[in-house]
Amino acid sequence: MADKRLVELENIVKTYRQADRNIEVLKGISLSIDSGEFIALQGPSGSGKSTLMHILGLLDRPSRGRYLLRQQDVSALSDNALSAIRNRTVGFIFQTFYLIPYVSAVENVMLPGLYSRTAARELRHRAEQILDQVGLGDRMHFRPSQLSGGQQQRVAMARALVNDPRLLLADEPTGQLDSQTSGEIMRLIAEIHEQGRTVVLVTHDDDIAGYARRRIRLSDGLITPN
Secondary structure, three states: OOOOEEEEEEEEEEEEEEOOEEEEEEEEEEEEEEOOOEEEEEOOOOOOHHHHHHHHOOOOOOOEEEEEEOOEEOOOOOHHHHHHHHHHHEEEEEOOOOOOOOOOHHHHHHHHHHHOOOOHHHHHHHHHHHHHHOOOOOOOOOOHHHOOHHHHHHHHHHHHHOOOOOEEEEEOOOOOOOHHHHHHHHHHHHHHHHOOOEEEEEOOOHHHHOOOOEEEEEEOOEEEOO
């Protein structure tokens, strides 16, 4: 069982300083995620979903509690150590695509790999393969402005996968897309999960959450019973 456990959160608390008082956003989150799971995080605005996602993705640190990632306590690592682990372990898909407008799709996909030791030729080949897998083999040299919203999100998905991460975090990935394109993107994410990837999805949409195998609901900084 220990080999299956990818994430273990133990009583995670996150507090922000606002003016002259502390705001507690997460109030003691304990959560286990096994390798290969597909989880949806749901809850109203302000419930702590995005804060929890940022902690899972090593973009933020808990104020208190322990975060074990692949059995390593990452709660108090240095910024450089967190960046290295994040780059090789976690992939991100956001509601806003965050593509660089003046470079091509394939160059956007290559970006996370530039911080690894992968040779440029190998990295480009990998980026082209992944773009082909997400249905953009004929668009890889287009710039973001030449692509539709759905195609831009596919580029963002390919970028998230280029370093072969164990954990894929998707924060409202269909928030800017119409219903048909949303379905196409979610079917791709489901296929990525079926290939063995662990996926954590933040969404307010019950239909989108329906693609996940397990739902976790947050309210006022706490996990609530389903």
